[in-house]
Amino acid sequence: MSAILNPSRIALVGNPNCGKTALFNLLTGSRQKVANYAGVTVERKEGQFSTPSGRVLRVLDLPGAYSLLATSPDEAITRDVCMGRYPGEARPDLIVCVADATNLRLHLRFVLEVQRMQVPMVLALNMSDAAGRRGIHIDKAKLEQALGIPVVETIAIKRGGARALLDKLDSMTLAPPASLPAEADLHAEVNRLLSVAVTMPSRTAEIDEVLDRWVLHPVLGLAILTAVLFLMFQAVFSWAQPLMDGIAVLVQWLGNAVAAMLPVSPLRSLLVDGIIAGTGSVLVFLPQILILFLFILTLEESGYLPRAAFLLDRLMVGVGLTGRSFIPLLSSFACAVPGIMATRTIQDPRDRLATILVAPLMTCSARLPVYTLLIGAFIPRRSVGYLFNLQGLVLFVLYIAGIVSALAVAYIMKRIKRTKVEHSLLLELPSYRMPHVRDIAIGLWERGNIFVRRVGTVILTMTVLLWCLSSFPTPPAGWAEPAINYSLAGRIGHAMQYVFAPIGFNWQICIALIPGLAAREVAVSSLATVYALSPHGDSTASQLAPIISAQWSLAVALSMLAWYVFAPQCVSTFAVIRRETNSWRVVGVAAAYLFALAYLASFVTYQLARMWT
């Protein structure tokens, strides 16, 4: 046939856990764009690659789905895009249906369902190496014949593992596939296909059996989970330190270099005290954020996260959540925004709303700058026992405080809003997999990028704004007090002080809270700016810790730590709640209850700490 296709747009579809995203990463490398589908926050991943003949193709990585009878927004998008029904998305010219070669009983049923959509398609038998190792033999020719579509083998985790797919894309002709009649029994057809084309000696991988016996053990399993989480938090604090010190030194060097080049002027002050000191003091936390995401991505890739959900489901149900909430809530430890977005995998609306409302209580990485600053300045670096240090323990307690209050809030919500509808779990525990370096690296790159862009946009803007607020209007000649007291920021801070005095916040903290509404970590750069501009502080953010430890009492520091456990100081979180729930009311409820809890917690902490110290 001469009608060689020209598919300019292809779409990857497949069951969850089929290795679809790994294949997408292999095809596109770093040439990918992550955004959202219009109107919803389901992640849209598009990339580009070229075939051996040099044609450039655009590829869309559609969300994983078990069935076109969609039970979640993700699955609905996959169905609608493939059918050309999704507004703003062109129907793909070709579907590459990805199936895990070691789990064809489940995945082939979906392949048959996708065939019914009448879009030209190719079946990619992914993880064909793992299938071979487990003694699963697939007769490609027979399967091709029985299905009536081209079949290729891929190994998404190996360089060149998509070779057969790329060659096929160059040589195949585009034709809608034949499909089974609507009343056909797809399960019977899968069994027929398996008996025709597949021989498989052992039913499951032995390694899964062995690992699950340990990992899912009622006692050992929970012990392993606790150990993993504890290791994660200790690592965030101790491994990142040298890198953070390095960045701090670089920032200081840059500040000094710029200061040396320019004459004393408002411009020099803006550059050195405002921009460099402000963004530098936030950028310093990049290593911690990357280490945290490194753990989360590795756990996700390895297949451990659903196991954790299995272990914790009963506990989560008890407080009105679901085992599925575990993954969004764990992601919220890095950032509530991807965490809240991940709640879309929870089909049940009540479970989903409860998870969204408590996600901001998980200690996100943006709190780390604040925690680190305060812990570093006020908690002595002392070892406790042989293994731990006091600073790490205090951090651990702060994390636990967030978790416990989230469970309590979820429980109260469950009591208030009783429903009769049954809430489902139905969670697949995929085979264990060795996490692949490239996939982790791409994930880390995406997350790091988001953080740095935030530093470059929101945080830079707020830093400049705050510098202006703190510098203007300039005091008249003969003004005896510090200049910042005359500025707008000083006046606002002084006014706010009356409200915040019962929880121990001084006017500098009050000022920092204003731009800190944009993002929690901005509070650190704001404090740096406020103190760098005050007569006491004559240098950049690196000297912030000694300044505050000299000026604040321990009670103030503890009160501020308590404030940050609860306070929803993050515009992005509100924006994502609004988008995910389509309701300003939910945003209002979240803001009101979180600020109320924050004030209450700080009040109790401050008053108690003052009595004891």
Add this chain to the structure above:
Amino acid sequence: MRLSDLKKGAMATVTTVDNVTQQDPIADRLRDLGFVRGEPVRLISHGPIGGDPLLVQIGFTRFALRRSEAARVAIAAVED
């Protein structure tokens, strides 16, 4: 017998999945995931608290099901 009554480590074959309400998306999904007549199932493990959820193997796949979900699946014991 129901899947929720299966002993740890025991095998059985699925007979039906029953809807508990008229429109039962959970039952529909169970059928799509392969809980259909004649498929062998095995109970691998229980959750640590209250024996819930159940870890069920069907085909090559392991699913965590709550007891109420597993109770929708009617099973027949296999003779071996």
